[in-house]
């Protein structure tokens with residue numbers, strides 16, 4: 001026996017849940033081994049015949065040592081670069097109880113509101129904080145980054161003032177002092193939809209009726225705090241809207257954008273306790289006036305009521321808008337940055353309004369100290385008014401840089417004669433000696449004095465903040481750590497996460513997010529690097545990013561990779577821009593028609609429209625396959641203008657279409673490119689690959705297949721991989737000397753790339769392939785167990801599904817007046833999160849167990865589904881009432897079950913403990929069924945005043 005043998009399978013045996021029960025499960029499906037199951041599932045013509053070219057698996061212990069060593073290649077210097085990214089202190093109580101807590105980071109997007117009230121409340125706190133600080137009434141629950149948020153504001157204004165087929169106002173004014181990465185992204189987003197960007201100085205700009213909007217930075221790129229009231233008023237007089245990119249901490253002291261007249265305020269909430277992470281993930285914010293509430297991109301949390309009339313929260317309005325409106329959607333945002341929004345909100349809860357103001361006052365006072373010291377030394381500041389950033393004009397840049405470098409200090413060097421520095425929460429009085437010393441002639445030691453009782457306001461009195469903020473109870477209660485810890489726990493208890501039970505969301509791949517994958521994210525060598533530091537300080541990052549890119553290329557059978565897109569939808573957008581640029585370089589800029597199958601995820605058409613393409617829908621056959629006749633017809637009809645097709649594989653119906661190569665070749669024959677949506681990659685890794693089915697480009701949702709947790713609606717990463725011919729057209733970044741970025745930071749949310757890297761290194765080639773095989777085994781096992789009870793839609797010619805399958809609930813509408821939603825809510829009483837509902841087919845659920853679940857958990861879920869089927873049968877047979885039954889009244893809360901009154905024909909035990917296993921691990925939904933329409937009709941998306949809580953209690 002080889003005593004070292006177990007080391008290569010140690011992690012895969014932990015990651016893959018059902019290895020020890022393989023034979024039992026195969027026998028239920030009627031297969032003799034995994035190989036025969038796979039051969040009947042994945043079409044022979046597209047099988048990957050080689051092993052994946054990734055290093056052999058490491059144990060968890062070995063990996064942690066390895067990543068510690070690689071991390072030492074990163075250098076943590078004292079960094080004052082600013083530019084939208086600042087050092088911050090994550091309060092330990094938030095670090096331990098949220099950032100490092102699977103009860104928070106493994107949550108799914110809160111579509112099932114009754115078992116998500118905790119994060120919904122925290123996200124409502126985030127919205128309230130943003131709304132209060134910006135002085136605007138409506139805020140969303142995060143966007144991907146500051147630059148994306150700016151672009152979303154631009155397109156929202158553009159769509160408001162222009163008709164779909166006629167552009168009256170094409171121009172958007174960009175003040176020259178907007179952050180460079182934001183300007184770059186605005187350029188990327190403007191070009192395909194024919195927005196004309198005009199860059200200039202707001203002081204001299206003269207906007208006319210051809211402008212639909214403008215963007216200003218407050219404080220600006222040079223750190224200057226300027227009064228934009230006049231500009232905003234003039235823009236409004238011309239009918240244009242204004243977005244201000246801003247800083248939440250500065251707004252504790254400065255007049256907020258809403259009071260200056262801005263229509264939208266955007267920015268990053270990173271400096272509220274979220275680590276730098278070499279660029280992300282961080283939550284961006286977006287706040288606006290009431291008039292825009294139906295156009296605001298991303299998710300909004302709103303207050304509604306439940307079936308008992310009690311206050312309950314839910315996602316409001318356009319939350320599922322890409323799914324409903326598809327190509328008419330105003331944005332493609334799906335995954336955002338929920339976990340990081342929760343951290344920022346908790347930072348505000350922890351510090352409260354006075355604490356935040358104190359931090360901001362300290363920062364600006366220390367900045368004043370530095371500014372005065374530099375002025376004393378004869379340096380010229382670009383602006384007399386600033387919050388935390390000063391820019392110095394000097395002919396001594398190289399000397400200053402040499403001194404800073406010698407002291408391991410990063411300053412910002414923008415032009416030949418400009419040096420800028422930004423102070424932050426971590427800057428201490430002691431730090432200032434070395435900082436000022438960078439500008440010193442070494443003749444005398446740095447010395448200064450500070451009157452600690454005096455705070456300063458380094459801006460005109462007209463920009464002082466006079467309005468109050470964060471007066472709501474939640475921001476003024478958690479004074480002690482015990483209170484804070486309990487508040488976080490109280491919210492966590494309301495939410496069902498992967499640490500309670502499986503979350504079998506089809507298309508979302510809620511697999512294990514292993515602790516060893518997550519731990520290094522808490523280490524400073526990985527989480528405290530600024531995205532714009534010199535490359536040589538981030539060698540550790542570059543090492544893992546290069547390796548990860550190679551692995552992803554190998555897995556996809558492609559040649560090049562961009563790690564920049566920070567969500568799946570951003571990956572789609574980046575991939576489509578790549579296709580667009582390729583066609584233009586071939587002399588075919590007119591190729592702008594994108595074929596999209598009817599079953600596609602809503603982000604696909606939304607991204608295509610953002611990329612300036614026209615969407616043509618391709619039909620599906622009854623068995624869910626793409627209708628080849630319709631495809632041929634559409635490809636023919638649009639041949640001259642065909643840009644390509646977007647397909648998901650296996651299809652969103654959960655089947656490996658044997659016809660996929662025919663599909664890709666039809667599109668190629670007409671000169672189109674094939675984009676593959678990688679959401680279903682968990683059914684491909686090691687068995688087939690986008691490159692083998694004939695695709696040219698794909699994105700990978702690392703937050704699905706490659707183990708990044710969903711965080712309750714983000715973060716995510718959506719890198720794209722491409723064939724050689726598309727490589728020259730991948731996104732660039734200003735820090736790399738190129739443009740066309742799709743994210744604010746060059747490697748998107750770089751820090752969480754570590755998770756996917758860990759996943760690959762600990763599974764190795766065999767483990768990665770094994771994960772796919774077991775994802776397919778688990779899905780087929782559940783399919784086989786449920787087949788006698790429910791109709792399963794769309795299996796392949798051998799009757800197998802891929803890694804997910806669709807259960808048809810539509811017949812019950814007629815037979816028992818039961819809808820998919822009733823089944824979803826009843827599953828909560830059994831301790832489970834519902835599978836994906838009504839996507840891609842209305843009235844169905846799509847189940848994706850993933851490889852991480854063991855047979856016992858799969859059985860519990862199947863038992864629950866089978867028991868629910870019997871509950872439906874009781875209604876069908878007239879044994880249970882059609883209106884008052886276990887499903888219609890689901891979920892049953894603790895309060896309802898123990899109430900003195902019990903008016904139902906079924907028992908309390910049947911309601912709350914329907915199967916024996918539930919008694920061991922009961923999860924109580926905290927509210928009854930949430931009323932969807934009430935919340936939209938009476939939109940409230942900030943924390944209510946105290947009175948409303950009092951009414952509720954009464």
Ligand SMILES: Cc1ncc(COP(=O)(O)O)c(C=O)c1O
Nearest residue numbers: 334335507567568569601679716
């Ligand atoms: C098939 C499909 N495509 C695209 C997306 C969008 O990805 P993201 O949410 O990361 O933007 C999803 C998300 O669930 C999906 O299921």
